[in-house]
């Protein structure tokens with residue numbers, strides 16, 4: 246079947262060529278789909294990995310009508326690319342099965358992206374008439390085009406506060422007259438699409454908190470898998486705050502009023518549980534004490550040493566408070582008849598769902614001490630949040646039950662994906678590390694400086710000297726990449742004028758861009774414009790997701806080995822595992838290198854200004870080039886020669 250689909254693909258797209266590595270991936274994915282196996286494929290740039298998994302899916306779909314998959318990605322860019330690829334897959338499907346309806350797919354977005362007609366109606370008085378008319382017109386046209394009612398499709402500008410009044414707050418479908426054609430409701434709960442495209446955060450949010458959320462799907466694909474571990478730990482971080490605790494009690498008050506409870510009873514109940522309850526007062530006092538310590542540290546984020554027993558008692562008391570409050574609320578219901586009322590039961594259940602967070606907080610906090618980390622953070626509104634994060638995914642219930650594919654351009658370590666999978670608590674049935682489809686030994690050269698060492702006192706002087714020398718090599722289009730914003734700005738301020746002046750003397754105009762100061766689209770256009778000569782000073786966001794082909798990018802200067810400097814407790818938790826922090830640095834390094842060669846005709850030099858790369862503990866970094874026989878030099882002249890030959 247796979248061969249048949251490939252033949253059809255060649256007919257549909259005569260220029261489409263299946264590369265050896267891509268075919269290998271297709272076979273792996275076919276096996277994983279056929280037998281429900283757990284697979285990981287490291288697929289370097291140029292493999293064509295999205296067709297590497299979409300074509301085996303199409304082959305499965307031809308024999309199994311009810312075969313459905315999820316594809317989870319980290320970036321929106323990849324989701325958009327997938328939509329285009331799925332359109333092509335659909336063309337082939339229609340050719341092979343002309344009588345069947347086309348394949349369907351849904352993009353599952355965060356709840357706040359969806360439009361809620363009920364809220365629009367409720368808030369209409371607060372919106373200008375002309376604005377409401379525009380929204381109404383848009384609703385009619387989106388409905389006639391059968392398109393989702395979401396922020397991206399609204400197609401006109403509005404402020405965040407206007408959108409706040411239109412988006413889903415909490416969906417109470419049973420008393421909503423619009424749920425029959427509500428995009429949120431259908432995408433989230435009723436989607437029958439063959440493919441659901443989502444992102445890692447949403448996928449795990451549902452996996453962890455919605456019972457059997459993905460049980461209707463036969464296979465799960467995680468593209469950009471190298472980001473999974475951090476996302477899962479972020480998603481399984483729970484928090485408690487004064488606002489949240491009070492919010493739970495306040496929600497009870499509104500359910501009471503909505504269902505006709507006596508005011509006196511509601512007041513008695515709320516003053517007992519919300520305003521005067523010793524547990525709530527103790528929790529408030531505890532967080533206020535932490536707040537003072539945060540202020541004295543003059544920091545918005547701090548990890549504090551907690552008295553474990555105090556917190557444990559506090560959580561247990563909150564848990565008892567919540568149970569008692571919930572139980573007593575039910576006792577104040579005006580009549581037995583009301584207790585059986587379906588609407589009342591649903592509202593009460595919805596209210597109870599919020600308490601699940603307290604339950605999750607408690608169960609993670611009750612893991613052994615080395616398996617979780619409590620910490621605090623002040624959010625953008627100034628609230629203090631008490632948080633808890635598991636130290637590893639292996640302490641969570643198994644997350645990957647069905648057949649699964651993990652893939653990324655950067656995944657493997659020591660020629661295997663097993664270490665990555667083990668950290669996700671997965672034993673692999675198929676483990677493949679594909680080689681690059683490019684002739685990297687001919688297309689690139691690596692310069693690794695022996696002169697610049699971040700540990701030395703003259704580091705910045707040496708760095709400045711080497712960057713200047715490499716940038717004055719000619720009119721190369723260059724990314725100068727940093728791991729620190731401050732250092733990036735200092736170097737930019739020192740070098741900008743010298744570079745522009747030098748270029749002028751050579752007879753051309755050089756554009757020197759700074760990530761923080763310039764618009765991303767403008768920067769990309771300048772790099773793509775053949776007539777522009779450009780240099781960018783950028784940080785981590787330019788290490789990945791940038792696709793500049795051919796002569797749009799011919800030189801990368803990496804100013805430091807990209808080990809992370811943990812600025813966030815979750816990152817700190819991950820970095821405690823030395824294997825993870827080394828792996829993450831290697832992934833970033835490989836990602837940065839991956840910006841350079843995007844097609845078979847690209848060329849360029851990769852320059853590392855951190856002599857620690859020659860130290861024993863860092864040999865893995867140079868090994869990435871050695872395995873593809875790429876020349877590594879410590880002489881600037883060789884880099885000059887390489888570029889001269891290409892010009």
Ligand code: SF4
Pocket residue numbers: 360361362363364413415416417418421422423424427428429430
């Ligand atoms: S079903 Fe839910 S999200 Fe949809 S319009 Fe009604 S309340 Fe809003």
